[in-house]
Amino acid sequence: MTEHPPILHQRNLEDTLKQIIYLLNKQQLVSHLVKKQDSPRQELIQTLVAKQQLAELRQKLESLHPADIAYVLEQLPLPQRIMVWDLIDVKRYGAVLLEVSDAVRASLIDDLEHKELIHAVEHLESDEIADLMPDLPSDMVIAVMKSLDQSDREQVQSVMTFPEGSVGALMEFDVVMVREDISIDVVLRYLRRRGEIPNDLDQLFVVDREGLLKGGLKLNKLLISSPDSLVSELMNPDVVFFYTHDDAGEATGAFERYDLISAPVLNSHNQVVGRIGIDLVMDFVEERAKKERLGQVGLTEEEDLFAPVWHSARNRWLWLGVNLMTAFFASRVISVFEDAIVQLVALATLMPIVASVGGNTGNQTVALVIRGLALKQINRSNVRYLFAKELSISLLNGTLWGSVMGLFTFVLYQDMTLSLVMTSAMILNLIIAALTGTLVPLTLHRLNRDPAIGSSVMLTFMTDSMGFFIFLGLAVVVLL
Amino acid sequence: MTEHPPILHQRNLEDTLKQIIYLLNKQQLVSHLVKKQDSPRQELIQTLVAKQQLAELRQKLESLHPADIAYVLEQLPLPQRIMVWDLIDVKRYGAVLLEVSDAVRASLIDDLEHKELIHAVEHLESDEIADLMPDLPSDMVIAVMKSLDQSDREQVQSVMTFPEGSVGALMEFDVVMVREDISIDVVLRYLRRRGEIPNDLDQLFVVDREGLLKGGLKLNKLLISSPDSLVSELMNPDVVFFYTHDDAGEATGAFERYDLISAPVLNSHNQVVGRIGIDLVMDFVEERAKKERLGQVGLTEEEDLFAPVWHSARNRWLWLGVNLMTAFFASRVISVFEDAIVQLVALATLMPIVASVGGNTGNQTVALVIRGLALKQINRSNVRYLFAKELSISLLNGTLWGSVMGLFTFVLYQDMTLSLVMTSAMILNLIIAALTGTLVPLTLHRLNRDPAIGSSVMLTFMTDSMGFFIFLGLAVVVLL
Incomplete structure (x- = not known):
């Protein structure tokens, strides 16, 4: 997981969009002038100005969170959208692709070359790669799969085998598991050695030797309890869990009802294989509401605000x-x-x-x-x-x-x-x-x-x- | 915050409902028989059986999470609903009232006496009491207010002054604040002494002497960092915050976009006055979707499935x-x-x-x-x-x-x-x-x-x- 630039308030977000549109317009104006200039000296000056504008725009984009870049891209007509897209650091392509709506995602992927896409995907978790897969042309899917190492490839494949709308298709793989017979002190040392805990993780999963779920240990409890206590004394044995084949809608209901932040996901042998977090549940709720809202009026496909008229008419x-x-x-x-x-x-x-x-x-x-x-x-x-x-x-x-x-x-x-x-x-x-x-x-x-x-x-x-x-x-x- | 009984899977929830309906029907049958019996001996036996059934039902209900009791109450026609309601421990009335839909809440409050309500409310946080207030008859509001201590009363009043749909009206008060110039060791000792950290709290808020927000310190980071580090070294100074007067819908957007778990709420002097957590945001999203869905077809009021026909017709x-x-x-x-x-x-x-x-x-x-x-x-x-x-x-x-x-x-x-x-x-x-x-x-x-x-x-x-x-x-x- 990479560190992201600071986050913006909605108010600032709209201002940022205005600034970017302003920079884009200036940029287009300058390139227009460059083409029209006759004197080589004037042309040189204009080109320099154009380069400076581009640098400013690139810098602005670098300072934005991927979700905010996604917002900006969705607001722009196709030519300007591609212009901005080309200015984004390739390393951040993956994160941005995950945030944009399906319709806009398609327009951006069309612009990508194989190499760029593989480069973009390098920085993603395997569950995130699996999310992108259905939107990629099949030759790109093969290229991306080839670029992954064995274990990532297996994880991507396993997520993709779960039917859409199942918990398995939503789950993440980065879980932290501990045994119930160790002390809190050992857990804390293990965590320090591990070095990073996923952002939305609120509990460790307690498992036995076979990987069977025994309970959940909240980070809260870990912080306030004495280092000599055992995991088994502090853990909650009644942790809510889901199976990979459970319906995601049902899991969502449980998250809402019981105010969950995360829950372990088990395979059919009751072994912990992943985790489902509230951020994924929120995305699912949002996605479902959208589908329902548009489905009511017979729109099967989300519409890009700037899609060609012909495309929208057929939709x-x-x-x-x-x-x-x-x-x-x-x-x-x-x-x-x-x-x-x-x-x-x-x-x-x-x-x-x-x-x-x-x-x-x-x-x-x-x-x-x-x-x-x-x-x-x-x-x-x-x-x-x-x-x-x-x-x-x-x-x-x-x-x-x-x-x-x-x-x-x-x-x-x-x-x-x-x-x-x-x-x-x-x-x-x-x-x-x-x-x-x-x-x-x-x-x-x-x-x-x-x-x-x-x-x-x-x-x-x-x-x-x-x-x-x-x-x-x-x-x-x-x-x- | 009280510890709740274990949580049920949806599948089990439907089974539980069936069991309760079964117990209710048996209970009604037995009481019916009691009334019809002539011989005192038979009457005695039937009464004993009836009592046993009631005890069984009460025990079943005690084993349920308040959200699950709410689910059961919403599925029952009014007479049976009141029967179950009367069997619930008064201490848990408050928690259950918070979980049921508005329409069902009204039917339950109608059945409450002042004393019971005050007893129920004792076990709630002040932001939760403020949530219930709009649904109470005005004499009950006064009685509840009188029963609160000074600081709780002020908190309830402050939440109630914020307009519906603002962040202030949603926020909770239980925050954990630390100074930036202390070491992690001190923070950990402080937390142990404090003894409890709210369930959905993922970060401490770092403030200065005047209570001005300086940053956020994630529990994750707290766990894996060395005890000698200073809060200022580990905190995130770019934490997303909201003002009490911010629009809750906008806050929701930020939670979705940036995958937040909690965020500090500031007053107009930039002082931390509360916290807004993902569980409140989820409830808000759900509530908004419901209003929108029903508002589309001109239903201003949610309908209780078992409301009288006349009431529904007028709606x-x-x-x-x-x-x-x-x-x-x-x-x-x-x-x-x-x-x-x-x-x-x-x-x-x-x-x-x-x-x-x-x-x-x-x-x-x-x-x-x-x-x-x-x-x-x-x-x-x-x-x-x-x-x-x-x-x-x-x-x-x-x-x-x-x-x-x-x-x-x-x-x-x-x-x-x-x-x-x-x-x-x-x-x-x-x-x-x-x-x-x-x-x-x-x-x-x-x-x-x-x-x-x-x-x-x-x-x-x-x-x-x-x-x-x-x-x-x-x-x-x-x-x-």
């Missing part, structure tokens, strides 16, 4: 296509009732209300069910209760607000039957919204798919099509 | 009301064109497609802009670029998919002009979606309001009303 096609299809289907439902609409045009005016209110209330149910599933609050024992509750709410709200809409309808069209059709259609569509809003996320969850992605589309499809069908159908039966 | 009214109004407005837009619809009923069939596709693509823009704002990726220097990009994408996608829809329209209705109206309306509505989808979240953000809440409603309002207006208006101008 949105899936969603556009799905929505065109559902809208088209709803439109075909309406077309069945064209005769009725010609006879009573108010039907065309009122029908979107039924569909729209159904969709919106259904999305409330979807949001609550997804949240309940994420917090493991919904299980076999209360799912029936949940159904009954959502149905009652929709019946209550449908009756109440359906009547309000019925009244409006009567005021507008002075047609009592039409107003009754409106009220009934709203009640029925809210019931459908409650049913779909509960069933769809529960089903997706049972099928091991993320309910946050797709539930909303399915719901809107149902409430639109059924909203039109119920309202127009009722009108045909009762009115015409 | 959803605001959103229902807003959506009824926007749907009603859109319906009034259509009504202007009733004559046109009677002349060409295909208009009624096709109009929802224009509105719906506009709303859905606009929501993609909204999600991306909100994400960009949250990551501070959007600023004055690139907002114009963002606009241009979203407009280009909508123009591109509008032309492409509008043409597809135009083709469908032609196949269905064999009307070239209608099909051109369809294509043009889709292009125009996608442009409106891009404009609204960018402008609305940016404006809400500039007004210091959460763009995640409300953007979507405003967007749908625009794309629905304008979708109908553009499509029907164009049709009237061109076709009729």
Whole structure:
């Protein structure tokens, strides 16, 4: 682990970005002038100025934490981004690549040569290298693997074999292990000899001769206890641990619930093979929230703010296509009732209300069910209760607000039957919204798919099509 | 800080819940039988059995971590929840109240008497008491305040004066401070005498005589360095700190970016007054994600899974009301064109497609802009670029998919002009979606309001009303 330059406050970070953009613009202006100059003397001066600017920019970048460089890179359009990237010390490429978003990472890796990448990767831990691997072109993966020594290569391979979203795929390898029958004094001497303890390590792992986990020994305790005590007296035998095959989301839950800082990771033989720390958990939480947020609107890929328009447009096609299809289907439902609409045009005016209110209330149910599933609050024992509750709410709200809409309808069209059709259609569509809003996320969850992605589309499809069908159908039966 | 019982894996947590529900059901069955029994001897036996069951249940609960008790309480309908709550040791009430969700907390506090609450609060830190205060009825707040000693009361009051969402409102008071001119040996002796170091503390804060922050000294470094070194030699002078008035969201960003575990909090005189730790940051992130998720669908209040139907129904009214109004407005837009619809009923069939596709693509823009704002990726220097990009994408996608829809329209209705109206309306509505989808979240953000809440409603309002207006208006101008 390398020492990093000082860290900036957010305020200063924005100022830094402004400075860099200012330096970049000056630099571009100067290079522009250099090209246009005719006299060799003037050209020389301009070139000197340009070099000085570059040095200033390079120095500025050197003073930044990799996370802050990542922030700057993400804010810059592609040509300027590459300009800044080329000014960064190759040694720090790896650390910066780990910090940038996936979309920006791709744009930077495109600019890298094999040699540079191998040089960059030299300074990373094996779990960090494994993180980068999926984003590298396959020839680069082979080149990087060749450049690693035996043990690193094995570690990288082992991380890469764990499925995405498992604890194994997240874990780090740098653990500190001690035996339970030694004294604190021996532990302290061992640590001094070792010389460095990872930054986010809050406990040593106590293991036996076979590497089986016996407990955890917090650094806090180590500091305040007498040197003669034994590890076994001070350790916590009930330390929370995870298996490599555990679900990372579940581990995250445990970190939140029990305020953990780190936890040992065991293989299926109960041997300690690694460690999962709160920083990785935070990254995972952030990543999951992002996926969920963008997944809700059908964006499968994160968008680089400065990606080409064509690329961004295609990223949105899936969603556009799905929505065109559902809208088209709803439109075909309406077309069945064209005769009725010609006879009573108010039907065309009122029908979107039924569909729209159904969709919106259904999305409330979807949001609550997804949240309940994420917090493991919904299980076999209360799912029936949940159904009954959502149905009652929709019946209550449908009756109440359906009547309000019925009244409006009567005021507008002075047609009592039409107003009754409106009220009934709203009640029925809210019931459908409650049913779909509960069933769809529960089903997706049972099928091991993320309910946050797709539930909303399915719901809107149902409430639109059924909203039109119920309202127009009722009108045909009762009115015409 | 009290020692907690061992922690459970999620798997075991669900088993524990099942056991408790089983014990509860048995208990209810037995008490039911007791009431029905006639013979005094049988009654006696049943009462004894009932008592045994209760003892078993109490023992089970005692073995659980407060976070796990909170989980159990949240899974139970109100009567059973209160039954379990009454079995919990009063000493642990405070810890459990801190862990449950707001909605469930209210139901538990309702069941508490003043004395019990004061007893519960005795075991909490002052920042934890301040957390509970907003949920207590005002007479209880006064009673709790009276029960505290001078310094605790002042701390609680100081936390409560900081606005919600500030670092001050989140911070803890238990910090360990040392001077820079002392040796590590002295620090270690001081820590041993002090006897306890908070669980999530990873660094001591180095201050001068006036309490001004000089740096941070990591426990890691303390452990591996020679006892003669001075604090000033080992400390990190560039420690990340926050002011009490800093925005908690910004602090969260810094924790994520720099992988912090804890950071000192300073008052406006640069004196260390507290500490903010990763566990509080995690809770804040979780809380914010929840608010955002539920705020998107207009739920201002978290819903207890077992809250009464009437209560839940009212929680959803605001959103229902807003959506009824926007749907009603859109319906009034259509009504202007009733004559046109009677002349060409295909208009009624096709109009929802224009509105719906506009709303859905606009929501993609909204999600991306909100994400960009949250990551501070959007600023004055690139907002114009963002606009241009979203407009280009909508123009591109509008032309492409509008043409597809135009083709469908032609196949269905064999009307070239209608099909051109369809294509043009889709292009125009996608442009409106891009404009609204960018402008609305940016404006809400500039007004210091959460763009995640409300953007979507405003967007749908625009794309629905304008979708109908553009499509029907164009049709009237061109076709009729």
